[in-house]
Amino acid sequence: MPVDIHDIETRLWDAADEHQHRLPLRFRRTRQEEEQGIRRTFCELFRPRIALPERQPGAPERGEFRQERYYVRYLWGSQDGELYLDYYARHEMARDLHVRIWGQGGVQQLPAITNIPARPSRRTREECWRRFQERHPEAAAVLRAKGFA
Secondary structure, three states, X not given: OOOOHHHHHHHHHHHHHHOOOOOXXXXXXXXXXXXXXXXXXXXXXXXOOOOOOOOOOOOOOEEEEEEOOEEEEEEEEXXXXXXXXXXXXXXXXXXXXXXXXXXXXXEEEOOOOOOOOOOOOHHHHHHHHHHXXXXXXXXXXXXXXXXXX
């Protein structure tokens, strides 16, 4: 059964609305619970058709994979002691998604390249990226620094 990108986007926005507030310090999860929560949220957003690769001790904190017509680049990190996962997902038939999933329970929409037509040529994608860089230089710098561009 093909992945419905509109369904994923709806779930993403619902999750973002539902998880806007962070948990108080006394309810904080352990690092292992944070990672499990992130994986669970990732699977919920993609209705488990797409799963993150398992993290190996000492393995790089970033990676990429292809599944179900998605090309996903991801980066594990932490901020103020809280684990997060940033990912950038490209689908051949839909707009790009750039999302941060927080370990304590939260989903944050991040800037992504927009207005890329379905099944773009390499030249079209490069032109969209160039326009995005011109209009949103700070966001483009963030994507480059993460290795998502």
